[in-house]
Amino acid sequence: xxxxxxxxxxxxxxxxxxxxxxxxxxxRRGYVSEARRWRCPSGEVDLIARDGGRTVxxxxxxxxxxxxxxxxxxxxxxxxxxxxxxxxxDATGRGADSEMRFDVALVDxxxxxxxxxxxxxx
Numbered sequence: 001x002x003x004x005x006x007x008x009x010x011x012x013x014x015x016x017x018x019x020x021x022x023x024x025x026x027x028r029r030g031y032v033s034e035a036r037r038w039r040c041p042s043g044e045v046d047l048i049a050r051d052g053g054r055t056v057x058x059x060x061x062x063x064x065x066x067x068x069x070x071x072x073x074x075x076x077x078x079x080x081x082x083x084x085x086x087x088x089x090d091a092t093g094r095g096a097d098s099e100m101r102f103d104v105a106l107v108d109x110x111x112x113x114x115x116x117x118x119x120x121x122x
Contacts, residue, residue: 018062018107019046025105025113031056040087043080047105048088054099057085059119062107066114069106078102078120 023033031049038045047058059081063069082102089098104119 015060015062018105018111019060021107021111022058022060022105022113023047023049025115026056026058035088038084038088040084040091042083042087045081045084045088051101054101055085055089055094056101056103057081057088058103058105060105060107064109066106066108066112069108070104070116073104073119082120 019036023036026047026049027033031051033047033049034055035048036046038048045057046060049056049058059073059077061069061072063072085100085102086096089095089100101118102120104116106114106116108114
């Protein structure tokens with residue numbers, strides 16, 4: 001295995017662990033998990049959960065600290081996530097007029113989770 005492929009595999013597993021940690025965080029708060037790594041032609045959503053009648057789309061970012069994780073979210077990525085969310089709502093028959101929220105879950109190097117609710121709102 002090359003050094004680059006080893007780093008890529010390590011990053012992949014670290015990302016999966018961060019997503020699992022965030023999913024547990026939401027479940028402990030009473031949310032119901034609906035999907036992980038939901039993909040469509042518009043993009044991907046890391047986690048999708050329900051909070052009563054609201055669908056919550058969650059982007060997970062992991063880095064050495066929360067500030068570095070937050071810096072990894074580009075406007076183009078936020079647009080792709082929002083487009084994928086609309087595709088998800090359409091695919092589930094809920095429609096774009098459904099109550100929804102976009103959160104970003106920041107995970108630091110120690111596994112500590114910080115949730116930024118309504119992260120894509122202007």
